[in-house]
Amino acid sequence: MYNKIEEWIDSLPLQTLPDNVAAFNFNLYDDGDNWWSVELVACDRFDVLDQDWACDEIADFGTRDNPFSWHQEADWSDVQNEINDALKKYLEDGQFADVLKGYEAVGCGFIDGNIYVLYIK
Numbered sequence: 001m002y003n004k005i006e007e008w009i010d011s012l013p014l015q016t017l018p019d020n021v022a023a024f025n026f027n028l029y030d031d032g033d034n035w036w037s038v039e040l041v042a043c044d045r046f047d048v049l050d051q052d053w054a055c056d057e058i059a060d061f062g063t064r065d066n067p068f069s070w071h072q073e074a075d076w077s078d079v080q081n082e083i084n085d086a087l088k089k090y091l092e093d094g095q096f097a098d099v100l101k102g103y104e105a106v107g108c109g110f111i112d113g114n115i116y117v118l119y120i121k
Contacts, residue, residue, distance in 0.1 A: 039063035
């Protein structure tokens with residue numbers, strides 16, 4: 001899974017970002033029938049005590065229309081853990097790790113669930 005996530009993130013236009021980016025969030029979706037997807041959004045605020053910060057999107061890098069999608073028979077919590085692990089690894093070694101970590105935080109979570117803060121400055 002990591003190699004596919006890495007390739008997807010590396011393909012995103014992260015070289016030019018809006019001026020008012022505060023944080024990033026990887027939004028996870030349960031698309032049904034064991035299909036899952038993830039998109040990346042930039043947000044103009046971050047608040048560790050208010051998980052609605054991820055709703056204040058200012059860019060989606062085209063991922064809303066072109067998310068990373070895969071088929072996997074798994075429980076949502078297993079998917080969350082697997083994606084969290086892959087993203088943590090990316091934040092250590094990925095091509096755009098420094099870009100993502102150059103802001104207040106990086107989170108990941110299902111759009112109707114809790115956000116796991118994977119990195120905080």
